[in-house]
Amino acid sequence: MFEVLVYVYENYWQGDACPELHQLSRKLTAVGFEAEEIQAALVWLNGLNVAAQNTQVGLPIASAVAPELALTNTPPGFVTQSAGSLRVYSVAEQDHLGAQALGFVSFLETSGVLPPHMREIVIDRAMAAPGDPLMLDDLKIIVLMVYWSFGEEPDALVLDELCDDTEFRVAH
Template sequence: MFEVLVFVYEHYWRGDACPELPQLERRLSAHGFEPTEIHEALVWLDGLNLAAQSTCLPDADARPLPDAPDAGSAQSTGSMRVYSVAEQGHLGAQCLGFISFLESSGVLPPAMREIVVDRAMAAPGDPVALDDLKIIVLMVYWSFGQEPDALVLDELCDDSDNRLAH
């Protein structure tokens, strides 16, 4: 499934540039992907599209008013995300640590984090591999038509196996 997602990410600049799922299915099949991989990826992408369409990201330049009602969509500064036992088991310590790293770096807003967690829970693997989570994060950015900044993109695309510790 993840090979199909990487193909989609590399060949379609933004989520809104991606063809409708039936047409995408034909293109993926023409490129030689297995029908089961295509089906899993399309079901996963459909869930991503639904989540992205129902989520409104705050404008990065806009500052929220201190007492403005927000219908519970924004997370307050002092709040903390508590992961369920199922989420902890399926995501594993490495993925949870990476999500925390992205959040604390200020590059993964709470609304996007929730979509990342939702899509990771819908992904195969027990626990989900860190490299697969990085693809999920890229796909969430992609679904909003955003590209992470260069340092985050480097972290998401970097092969950590070849790193040397200093």
């Protein structure tokens, strides 16, 4: 499934250029991906599209109730996470994601490149992905796809972190 997602990201890096799922299925078949991988990826992508659209639409915030929220870059309908808040992961999330993936999500969050609403989509899509625990490279693909679904390109340093093979890095 992740090979299909990488192909989609590389070939349709502008999310609005991506064809509808049924047409994408035909294109992926023509490229040579197996039917099972295509089906799994399309189901996963459909879930990503639903999550991204629901986040972007959101529920309206009454600016009279919380005028300070109108000035933030938080999507409508979402209350910004306070500095003292803490995301508690369920046992199922901890088991499926594993310590390495959770550590990476925490790293992205504390670096300020993964806002809370995107983090929740990353966690949701990671829970929908195969693997127990999820491989870190697979989580990086998920993060890229979440950025893609919002029509955003990650910062160059973040993109380097997501795409670079860290196995052969030398610590200075």
